[in-house]
Amino acid sequence: MLDKARVDRVHRQFEEAGQGHILYFWDSLSLAEQESFLEQLESIDPNVLNSILDHAMAASRNKSYFNNLTPLESESVRSVSKATREELQTWERLGLEAIEHQHVAVLLMAGGQGTRLGSKLPKGCFQGLGLPSRKTLFQIQAERILKLQQLATELLAKDTGRPQPKTIVVPWIIMTSQATRRVTESFLKDNAYFGLDPQHVIFFDQGVIPCFDSHGKLLLHSKHMLATAPNGNGGLYWALHKEGILDELERRGVQYVHSFSVDNILTKIADPVGIGYAIQTQADVMAKVVPKRMPEEPLGVICRLAGKIKVVEYSELDPSLAALQDPQTGELVYNAGYICNQVCSLKFLRRLPKILEDREQNILTHHVAWKKIPFVDTNNHHPQGAPEHLTVPDRPNGVKLEMFVFDVFPLAERFSCLQVPRSEEFSPVKNARGLDSPETARRDLEKLHVRWIEQAGGRVVRGNVVQSEERMNRTEDNLEEEPLGFELSPAISLAGEGLEWARDKKIPATSIETLDDVVL
Numbered sequence: 001m002l003d004k005a006r007v008d009r010v011h012r013q014f015e016e017a018g019q020g021h022i023l024y025f026w027d028s029l030s031l032a033e034q035e036s037f038l039e040q041l042e043s044i045d046p047n048v049l050n051s052i053l054d055h056a057m058a059a060s061r062n063k064s065y066f067n068n069l070t071p072l073e074s075e076s077v078r079s080v081s082k083a084t085r086e087e088l089q090t091w092e093r094l095g096l097e098a099i100e101h102q103h104v105a106v107l108l109m110a111g112g113q114g115t116r117l118g119s120k121l122p123k124g125c126f127q128g129l130g131l132p133s134r135k136t137l138f139q140i141q142a143e144r145i146l147k148l149q150q151l152a153t154e155l156l157a158k159d160t161g162r163p164q165p166k167t168i169v170v171p172w173i174i175m176t177s178q179a180t181r182r183v184t185e186s187f188l189k190d191n192a193y194f195g196l197d198p199q200h201v202i203f204f205d206q207g208v209i210p211c212f213d214s215h216g217k218l219l220l221h222s223k224h225m226l227a228t229a230p231n232g233n234g235g236l237y238w239a240l241h242k243e244g245i246l247d248e249l250e251r252r253g254v255q256y257v258h259s260f261s262v263d264n265i266l267t268k269i270a271d272p273v274g275i276g277y278a279i280q281t282q283a284d285v286m287a288k289v290v291p292k293r294m295p296e297e298p299l300g301v302i303c304r305l306a307g308k309i310k311v312v313e314y315s316e317l318d319p320s321l322a323a324l325q326d327p328q329t330g331e332l333v334y335n336a337g338y339i340c341n342q343v344c345s346l347k348f349l350r351r352l353p354k355i356l357e358d359r360e361q362n363i364l365t366h367h368v369a370w371k372k373i374p375f376v377d378t379n380n381h382h383p384q385g386a387p388e389h390l391t392v393p394d395r396p397n398g399v400k401l402e403m404f405v406f407d408v409f410p411l412a413e414r415f416s417c418l419q420v421p422r423s424e425e426f427s428p429v430k431n432a433r434g435l436d437s438p439e440t441a442r443r444d445l446e447k448l449h450v451r452w453i454e455q456a457g458g459r460v461v462r463g464n465v466v467q468s469e470e471r472m473n474r475t476e477d478n479l480e481e482e483p484l485g486f487e488l489s490p491a492i493s494l495a496g497e498g499l500e501w502a503r504d505k506k507i508p509a510t511s512i513e514t515l516d517d518v519v520l
């Protein structure tokens, strides 16, 4: 028997907040169902939720802030391709030293539902990338971390003159959501973490937030459960604290956290240059950007709002601002395309929970996303009737509230920005077809690997035909649609290094896992 006072208190709270409809089925629920529903409801303050929704809705309608928007001034963005060799070497050295001292951890955001890609599995386990190696995004990332650890350990041996120093570890922190946790964890476990030590692969879950219909009413997922969704990749900061990850990182001596999205096939994980640049600029946050391809490219831009750093989502940027060009350079004025790739200092991450605890700050950071949300329609059910029927809408019927990873950037006391070459660092898998799809990601990875071989003085050949990058770019030959089937494993090269063996060689266009795969 449930405590009546407890039940009455919760019922009253939701009724007074105008959300009493969610109790429509209460009397038909079993005791166990009532208990679990009560627990869910007790974890929520409906008045806070209502005001989060109100603020988010008002913010989504408010375009007046565009008047105070200014582009990121050019001196705030350094570019890898314009940096001097000495600068790059300095940044790389600083980054490598931090990795050698085990001051660096990497944090993968893998809580998204990948609705645009339409895969049933979490994106990291998506089997349809179509790479020659048949690898998934999780496998590629694990192998990159493994290789990075190996290179850093070798460097340490060289630096210290000790042939067998301790193995350098770069902990892999994986943020999942209720939608992705189980499959992600078992996928990595079933694949023996692709060679990584499971002690250093740490999972944690981001939070969820209830979903609303178009009238601001909470939606039910079943007769005894609210419909909820992951609270956006910005849920990261609160969850890092709540799940004890910040303490764990502190315990391990980590000082810098490189966080990135699951779907960019070219992510340079714990890139020493980026980490070194963050260290040199003493940044709370250092974000990588690429120049936008065109005004309507679906990429947020980093700019300033009344002087503070602000990332404006592509859907929120006024088209006339997005299209503005610098008359001198012809470049877009709002050009700092945000690629969901940043280094944060642990000190900064530690400061955030306290700031976010402040309700006002929290309210300010939610965004509205109209989505198709399956729900139990109380209008079509008798409260005591048959088991519920889940309505699956074919068009957006409600609102998910999301926080974005970049919402905390204005809280950084020091912020720096590094422009990186898109062809080396950015090719996301967002859509099933067309732009930013498995096909483009596959092609971009292949082009990069062919270029590495050419830079090392070799040639990639299919049969006896030399496949240069220039030739691959020639659309008149329709070669873009004709992949070679060439791929280098991270075990062979992480960023184009260690390919001296390719000099003056013809390398077969195949997936190369070990040097035995290459007939030299």
Ligand code: UTP
Pocket: 109, 110, 111, 112, 113, 114, 115, 116, 117, 123, 175, 177, 206, 230, 231, 232, 233, 260, 261, 262, 263, 340, 430
């Ligand atoms: P996206 O905004 O591209 O979302 O996420 P998504 O879920 O992958 O794809 P769509 O929009 O549903 O098609 C950018 C990164 O943020 C992570 C994603 O996993 C991806 O790495 N993310 C997104 C989370 O970790 N949690 C979330 O709640 C949302």
